[in-house]
Amino acid sequence: MNETQQQPQNPNLSLSHIIGDKFAASSGILQPTVRKCCQNEYNIYEELLLNESNGMEDYTAPLWQKKTWKVPHGLCGPLASSKDDNQLTRFYEALQHTLYETGLPETIDLTGVSKKQSCDQVTIGILSSPVECMSNLLAGGELCPGDMLLIMSDTWCSKQTSPILPNKYSLYVHQAVTFYEGGYSFLERYDPPRRVTYFVNYFTDACTGGVCCEGEKLEKGLDCPMSSSLKLNQIVDDKLYTRILLGKAGVGYPVTLAFRYKAIGSYENENEISNITVVRIDDGACHSASKNLVRNAISKFITENKNSAYNKLVVKPSGVSWYGSKCVSFHNKMDVDGITAAVQNVFEHLQEGDSVLVEEYIQFEQPKHQNHDIGKYNVRIRSNVVRNSSGNSQTTQITCGIGISDQPINGDNTIPHSLELLLKKFGFSDIQIREIRQDIALQSEKCMAAIIQSEAGLSEEKRGEVGAQTDLIGIDLILKKTEEAKYEVVVLEINSHDCMINCQIYEFINRNKLHEAAADLVETMIARSNAFLIKGKTLLVIGVGDFSKWFAFEEANRHGVNVVLVDTDFDNSMPSVPVFVEHDLSNLKNIEKIASDIIRKLHSKKIYPDGCISFWEDYAPIAAAICEKLKLVGSNFRAATIAKNKFLTHQILSKRMGDIPHFPRTYLYSSKTHQIDSDADIQKAVSEKTISLPAVLKLLYGSSAVGVHLVKTEEECKQYFNEIQEKLDMHGVGLGFGSSMMLTNFIAGSEHDVDLIIFNRKLVAAFVSDNGPTRVPDFTETVAVMPSTLDEESKSQLITTAYQCCLEIGLENGVFNIELMMTKTGPKLLEINARMGGYYLRDWILQCYGVDILLSAMMISFGIRPHIRAKKPTRSIVGVMCLPSEHGDILSDREVLKRLKEKQDNGSIRFSKFDFPIANIAAIGPDATTAMKALIDLCDTFRISTPSYNVEKMLSFVPS
Structure with a gap:
C-alpha cells in the first residue's frame, strides 16, 4: 500500500473533533448543518465512518449520498403515538431513494383525505421496509394497481375479530404506501380501513436480523392467506430438512454430515436418505462427550469419502437465523482438527433445533477447451421458484454470482449476472446453455414441488397460521461437472419468502427484465386473495342448464361459495347444491314478474344473496332483473333484454352514428335486419330491398345456431319460416321468449368468438378464437382454434368491436361472449351473448391463457374487481x-x-x-x-x- 492509500492514524477519532458538534440527526442520517468549504480526505473518511455507526446499515441503505427527503406530516399514521418514529422515517426515505435513483416517480402524500374502499377488494399487504420487496411492489402496481400496499409500521394496522373464522382475526390497514401502474406510489389513508386479503410479513427476527420483529405478534391468528409463516420459515430454512426432501424428490445436493443440536424429534427417514449422515448432539456444545462425538463423526466421514473427487469441505450452520454465509468456512478435506474446531465454533452460536453441516465443496468447472483460471473462480446460482396461481411450481428467474473460490459467495458480495452471461464468460456453447437452463428450471421446480407436497399434510398448528403456505423460495445451487462432461444441478440450500433482493437488483440493472421475477408471485397473491374474498359468499344461480354447464356448480363448491339454485324442478342427476328453490322458468314472457316472485321466495326463506348470475342463455335476463332489483353487481335488465333480442341489438347499434374520439362509429359494426313474424314481413323485406338475397333467417331469441338457415329465394324463406313455427320445440334456445325471427344479409368472411371480462365499464381481459367454416345451410359450428391465428391488428379490431358493442347496449359488468365476422371492411357483429361463453371456451381459455372466466364471472357478481394478466399463450x-x-x-x-x-x-x-x-x-x-x-x-x-x-x-x- 502506498502513502496515498494509507488509512488515517486514528480511525476512531470522533467527527466532532474534526469539524465541530453542529450536526443534525435527521431520520437516522447524520448531516452537518455547517460544512467547511474544503475538506481533506481525512475529514471525509471520518464523516463516512460516523455515518455508518447508527446500527442499521446491514438492513437499510445509509443514504448519505442524498439530502433528506421531505417526510409527510402524517407518516406515523392515525394509530401511532405523537413521538417521531426514526425507523419509519428512515424506511420512507429509503423508498424515495430507490424510486429517485431508478427513475420512478417519488411517493405523493394523499393522507390529507381518507380514501373510501370496498371491503370486498383485493388488498395485498407487505409489512416490510422497502429494501426487500421493491420487485413485488412494482409488479403489484402493474398487475393489481391500487391494491399492492407497503406497510412500513405495525402501527399502520389493526386486528379485529374475523367475520368468517371463529377464534381468528382479520388484519386491517389504516395507512399504506400504495403502488400503481408506471411505478407511481401514494401514501394513502383508509376510512374505513382495508381488510388484508394476502399478508407478507418481513418484520421478523429471521428476515431482519433482529432489527424489526413487530410482525411476529401481528401475524398470529390471522384469517387471511399468507406468504409463509414463522413456523414454515423454520422448516424451509432448515438446510438439513430440505435436503431430506430433495433426496426423496431425486434432486442433487452435496454429500453431507449433519450435526443436529438439541433436536426435538426426528425427521422422517433422516437416516435413510443417501449422502446424508445425521448425528444428534443433545449435550452442550462444549461438553467433552459432544467434542469426542463430533471429532469421531468427522473422522469417519472423511475416511468414508477420502477417495471422492472433491478436496475441500465446507462447514456451515443450518437454521432460520443463518443466511448470507454467516459462520461459513472452507477446509482441506483431511484437516480433521480444523474441521472439528470450526464445527465447535458454530455450536457456540446455535439455537436449539439448529444444525451444523459438513459438506463436500463443489468447484464450478469450465468446459475442457477453456483452461485459463481453472479453480480460481467459483459461482453460485440463484433460482427463484413460486407456487403459481394454479398451485404448481414455476421457475421465474435465474441469477448468478461469480466470486473467488477460497471465500463464500452470496448475493451480498457478487454482482448479479444472468445465467446466459455467466456461462458465456466461461465458454459454454449456446446449446449447453439452453440445456443447463432447462435442467435448472426442472430441478428447481422439483424442489418447490417437494415443499408443496410436504406442506399438504401439515396441520394448521404446524403451518403456523390457517392461511400460511410457502409461495416463494430462492434456491442456491451450483453446477457439478460429471465424468461424462455433462453438468448436473446440485442444490446448496433453500431460502424462504424474503429471497427476492438479488432479483430486484438484477432487474433494476436490466430494466427490460423488470417484473420478471415477481409477476407470477403477485398473480398467486391475487389468486389466493380472490379465493379468500369469495369464500362463504352466497351466489344465486338462475337455471341449471344442461350438463355442459354443471362444472360451474362444482367449481363454486370447490371455492367455498354457497350456491342457491333456482329452477323449474330438481332431479337427482343435477349437480348437488346447498339450497334449491323451485320456480317455473318455462314461460319467459314476463321477466320482471318472474324476478319479483323469486325474490319474494328467497326472502321468505331468509336468503339474501351476495351475487346473482346465470350461465344459461335464456335465463340471463332474469338474473339481470334480480341484480337490478337487489342492487347487486351484474348486467342491468335493459342491457340483457337488448342482448337477448338480436334484432333489437342491431337496430340500436345501427343508430349509434355519433363521433367517438377513441373508437370508430358504432353503426359500422351492425348489419341490416328485418323482424319476421309472418310471410308478409318476408315479402316486405325483400320487395323493399331492405335485405338482399341470399340472406340468413334466424330466431330472434335463438342460441347455439338453432333455427339459423341460409335462404336463397323469397319462397324458400317463407317455407323455412313456417316449418320453424310448426316444428321447433327445443329447451334453452330462446323459444320461451317467442318464436319471432329476423332476416339479415349474408356476411362473407371468417367467424370469430371474443370473450370479454368487463368490470365497471372497464375492459379487464379479452380472448379471441377462430371458428372454421360452418355447415351451410344451417351454420352449425365445425372447428375452432385458440388463440386466434389472425394478425395482431385484426385481433385488436375484433376486441374493440366486441367491447364497444357491449358498452353501447349497456353491458357494463360481467363475462360476455360476442360472435363476430371479420369481413373485407372490418368486423361485423353477429350477436352478443350476455353471459359467459359456453361449450369448450372456459376450458380452452384456462389452458391457453391461465385465466378462469368462471371465477371472474363469480367475482364480478359479488362486486369484486378481477385482476388478470393474460399470459402470452405458449x-x-x-x-x-x-x-x-x-x-x-x-x-x-x-x-x-x-x-x-x-x-x-x-x-x-x-x-x-x-x-x-x-x-x-x-x-x-x-x-x-x-x-x-x-x-x-x-x-x-x-x-x-x-x-x-x-x-x-x-x-x-x-x-x-
Missing part, C-alpha cells in the same frame, strides 16, 4: 365439434371414450361432452399448425373425419 388448441348424426355411434363406444379420457389425462387433448353438439375433441400443440396436424391424425384414428365430415378440409384456413 400453446394452441385446435378442436372439432362432434355431431349426433355423424359421431353418435362412435362416441357411444366405451372403448373409444376410455382411450379419449386417457389422452386427456396425459394432457395431449381436451375432450368435452355436451348435449348438442354432443362433444368437442381438441388437440394441443406449441402452435396452431402442430395442433392442427395432431387433430387431423386424431380424427383419422377415431373415425371422426368422414367423407361427409372432412376435418382436414374444415381446417384448411389454419396456416400450414
Whole structure:
C-alpha cells in the first residue's frame, strides 16, 4: 500500500473533533448543518465512518449520498403515538431513494383525505421496509394497481375479530404506501380501513436480523392467506430438512454430515436418505462427550469419502437465523482438527433445533477447451421458484454470482449476472446453455414441488397460521461437472419468502427484465386473495342448464361459495347444491314478474344473496332483473333484454352514428335486419330491398345456431319460416321468449368468438378464437382454434368491436361472449351473448391463457374487481365439434371414450361432452399448425373425419 492509500492514524477519532458538534440527526442520517468549504480526505473518511455507526446499515441503505427527503406530516399514521418514529422515517426515505435513483416517480402524500374502499377488494399487504420487496411492489402496481400496499409500521394496522373464522382475526390497514401502474406510489389513508386479503410479513427476527420483529405478534391468528409463516420459515430454512426432501424428490445436493443440536424429534427417514449422515448432539456444545462425538463423526466421514473427487469441505450452520454465509468456512478435506474446531465454533452460536453441516465443496468447472483460471473462480446460482396461481411450481428467474473460490459467495458480495452471461464468460456453447437452463428450471421446480407436497399434510398448528403456505423460495445451487462432461444441478440450500433482493437488483440493472421475477408471485397473491374474498359468499344461480354447464356448480363448491339454485324442478342427476328453490322458468314472457316472485321466495326463506348470475342463455335476463332489483353487481335488465333480442341489438347499434374520439362509429359494426313474424314481413323485406338475397333467417331469441338457415329465394324463406313455427320445440334456445325471427344479409368472411371480462365499464381481459367454416345451410359450428391465428391488428379490431358493442347496449359488468365476422371492411357483429361463453371456451381459455372466466364471472357478481394478466399463450388448441348424426355411434363406444379420457389425462387433448353438439375433441400443440396436424391424425384414428365430415378440409384456413 502506498502513502496515498494509507488509512488515517486514528480511525476512531470522533467527527466532532474534526469539524465541530453542529450536526443534525435527521431520520437516522447524520448531516452537518455547517460544512467547511474544503475538506481533506481525512475529514471525509471520518464523516463516512460516523455515518455508518447508527446500527442499521446491514438492513437499510445509509443514504448519505442524498439530502433528506421531505417526510409527510402524517407518516406515523392515525394509530401511532405523537413521538417521531426514526425507523419509519428512515424506511420512507429509503423508498424515495430507490424510486429517485431508478427513475420512478417519488411517493405523493394523499393522507390529507381518507380514501373510501370496498371491503370486498383485493388488498395485498407487505409489512416490510422497502429494501426487500421493491420487485413485488412494482409488479403489484402493474398487475393489481391500487391494491399492492407497503406497510412500513405495525402501527399502520389493526386486528379485529374475523367475520368468517371463529377464534381468528382479520388484519386491517389504516395507512399504506400504495403502488400503481408506471411505478407511481401514494401514501394513502383508509376510512374505513382495508381488510388484508394476502399478508407478507418481513418484520421478523429471521428476515431482519433482529432489527424489526413487530410482525411476529401481528401475524398470529390471522384469517387471511399468507406468504409463509414463522413456523414454515423454520422448516424451509432448515438446510438439513430440505435436503431430506430433495433426496426423496431425486434432486442433487452435496454429500453431507449433519450435526443436529438439541433436536426435538426426528425427521422422517433422516437416516435413510443417501449422502446424508445425521448425528444428534443433545449435550452442550462444549461438553467433552459432544467434542469426542463430533471429532469421531468427522473422522469417519472423511475416511468414508477420502477417495471422492472433491478436496475441500465446507462447514456451515443450518437454521432460520443463518443466511448470507454467516459462520461459513472452507477446509482441506483431511484437516480433521480444523474441521472439528470450526464445527465447535458454530455450536457456540446455535439455537436449539439448529444444525451444523459438513459438506463436500463443489468447484464450478469450465468446459475442457477453456483452461485459463481453472479453480480460481467459483459461482453460485440463484433460482427463484413460486407456487403459481394454479398451485404448481414455476421457475421465474435465474441469477448468478461469480466470486473467488477460497471465500463464500452470496448475493451480498457478487454482482448479479444472468445465467446466459455467466456461462458465456466461461465458454459454454449456446446449446449447453439452453440445456443447463432447462435442467435448472426442472430441478428447481422439483424442489418447490417437494415443499408443496410436504406442506399438504401439515396441520394448521404446524403451518403456523390457517392461511400460511410457502409461495416463494430462492434456491442456491451450483453446477457439478460429471465424468461424462455433462453438468448436473446440485442444490446448496433453500431460502424462504424474503429471497427476492438479488432479483430486484438484477432487474433494476436490466430494466427490460423488470417484473420478471415477481409477476407470477403477485398473480398467486391475487389468486389466493380472490379465493379468500369469495369464500362463504352466497351466489344465486338462475337455471341449471344442461350438463355442459354443471362444472360451474362444482367449481363454486370447490371455492367455498354457497350456491342457491333456482329452477323449474330438481332431479337427482343435477349437480348437488346447498339450497334449491323451485320456480317455473318455462314461460319467459314476463321477466320482471318472474324476478319479483323469486325474490319474494328467497326472502321468505331468509336468503339474501351476495351475487346473482346465470350461465344459461335464456335465463340471463332474469338474473339481470334480480341484480337490478337487489342492487347487486351484474348486467342491468335493459342491457340483457337488448342482448337477448338480436334484432333489437342491431337496430340500436345501427343508430349509434355519433363521433367517438377513441373508437370508430358504432353503426359500422351492425348489419341490416328485418323482424319476421309472418310471410308478409318476408315479402316486405325483400320487395323493399331492405335485405338482399341470399340472406340468413334466424330466431330472434335463438342460441347455439338453432333455427339459423341460409335462404336463397323469397319462397324458400317463407317455407323455412313456417316449418320453424310448426316444428321447433327445443329447451334453452330462446323459444320461451317467442318464436319471432329476423332476416339479415349474408356476411362473407371468417367467424370469430371474443370473450370479454368487463368490470365497471372497464375492459379487464379479452380472448379471441377462430371458428372454421360452418355447415351451410344451417351454420352449425365445425372447428375452432385458440388463440386466434389472425394478425395482431385484426385481433385488436375484433376486441374493440366486441367491447364497444357491449358498452353501447349497456353491458357494463360481467363475462360476455360476442360472435363476430371479420369481413373485407372490418368486423361485423353477429350477436352478443350476455353471459359467459359456453361449450369448450372456459376450458380452452384456462389452458391457453391461465385465466378462469368462471371465477371472474363469480367475482364480478359479488362486486369484486378481477385482476388478470393474460399470459402470452405458449400453446394452441385446435378442436372439432362432434355431431349426433355423424359421431353418435362412435362416441357411444366405451372403448373409444376410455382411450379419449386417457389422452386427456396425459394432457395431449381436451375432450368435452355436451348435449348438442354432443362433444368437442381438441388437440394441443406449441402452435396452431402442430395442433392442427395432431387433430387431423386424431380424427383419422377415431373415425371422426368422414367423407361427409372432412376435418382436414374444415381446417384448411389454419396456416400450414
